[in-house]
Amino acid sequence: MTENPKSEVVILGIETSCDETSAAVLLNGTDLRSHVISSQITTHQKYGGVVPEIASREHSLHFQPVVQQALDEAGLTFGDLSAIAVTYGPGLVGSLLVGVSGAKAMAYAAGVPLIGINHLEAHIYANFLEHQDLSFPLLALLVSGGHSHLILFEAHGQYKVLGRTRDDAAGEALDKVARTLGLAYPGGPQIQRVAQEGDAQAYTFPRAMLEPDSLDFSFSGMKSAVLNTLNSARMRGETLSVPDIAASFQQAVVDVLVRKALMALERTNVKTLLLAGGVAANKLLRETLDQSLSVRGVRLVYPSPIYCTDNGAMIATAGYYHYLEGDFAPWTLNAVPGLNLT
Numbered sequence: 001m002t003e004n005p006k007s008e009v010v011i012l013g014i015e016t017s018c019d020e021t022s023a024a025v026l027l028n029g030t031d032l033r034s035h036v037i038s039s040q041i042t043t044h045q046k047y048g049g050v051v052p053e054i055a056s057r058e059h060s061l062h063f064q065p066v067v068q069q070a071l072d073e074a075g076l077t078f079g080d081l082s083a084i085a086v087t088y089g090p091g092l093v094g095s096l097l098v099g100v101s102g103a104k105a106m107a108y109a110a111g112v113p114l115i116g117i118n119h120l121e122a123h124i125y126a127n128f129l130e131h132q133d134l135s136f137p138l139l140a141l142l143v144s145g146g147h148s149h150l151i152l153f154e155a156h157g158q159y160k161v162l163g164r165t166r167d168d169a170a171g172e173a174l175d176k177v178a179r180t181l182g183l184a185y186p187g188g189p190q191i192q193r194v195a196q197e198g199d200a201q202a203y204t205f206p207r208a209m210l211e212p213d214s215l216d217f218s219f220s221g222m223k224s225a226v227l228n229t230l231n232s233a234r235m236r237g238e239t240l241s242v243p244d245i246a247a248s249f250q251q252a253v254v255d256v257l258v259r260k261a262l263m264a265l266e267r268t269n270v271k272t273l274l275l276a277g278g279v280a281a282n283k284l285l286r287e288t289l290d291q292s293l294s295v296r297g298v299r300l301v302y303p304s305p306i307y308c309t310d311n312g313a314m315i316a317t318a319g320y321y322h323y324l325e326g327d328f329a330p331w332t333l334n335a336v337p338g339l340n341l342t
Ligand code: KG4
Pocket: 018, 143, 144, 145, 146, 147, 170, 171, 172, 174, 175, 186, 187, 188, 189, 192, 277, 278, 279, 280, 281, 282, 283, 308, 309, 310
């Protein structure tokens, strides 16, 4: 693998796993020189969710301009890079392939190493971009559109998944409920917005806790409870308050996430909780955890909202730590849609 004689570590991070084409240039792990995100949300909105075929086509169109813009804004060329880091899973196979094959070609042509990044790991590493004082062990609550995990993060690259969703991810449940309420995709931010006008006590939706000692999640039944409430009301010809439903469901999801996170913290005795993934941008989740953790002497860390949802900066950040370990990918790196953490 190519050796980098430069003292500075310059990573180009690339993300294309779902519906954002993003690239970022990161210097020495914390100095973000550029960050470009081309979102496909408006393209997918009319279908109520991400259409994989359209997503990969959009990535193909935007990939090269996004990367070039990231380099231009950083005032750098390919020759200045130490390595190129790219998401290789989990995600949509066609979308991942655009990023992986593009990054491979660029790294090979530039003569720099290629780094394969697990998207889930990168969400957690988004915390390291803005907080350099994190010390292990750490506990991560990773909640996105595709995943809901509680992870013991013992050292760089060492993860133990303590709990995971057995069905829907938290973001997926929020998106589905939002869709039924007639709110736009992605539903999480819409539920948060509409809930501001609603009463979180108006409806008592179930909180699925599973077995008493389980750190797993289950959001599918909670989602179905909302859909049943809505359908029954419609059959009776009643109209329900969308803000009240949104506020009550958001509260139910947050209650479960907070209770499980507290259980995991108690069990592991870890003193820092990292929030990660798109749902980590949720205000109620942040505020509730903030209150619950401060009285327990546990530190809560979360990324700025822009680094919670999919972005290239988190890929570059994870890439930096892989670079320090000399953990480079072979030129045969392929997309792994079902990639997990362990
Ligand atoms: O991490 P992400 O951008 O993509 C995946 O890797 O899945 O997460 C997207 C998910 C969506 O389900 C979206 O509705 C949710 O994150 N989300 C939120 C908020 N912002 C994004 N959920 C609740 N509150 C938010 N503010």
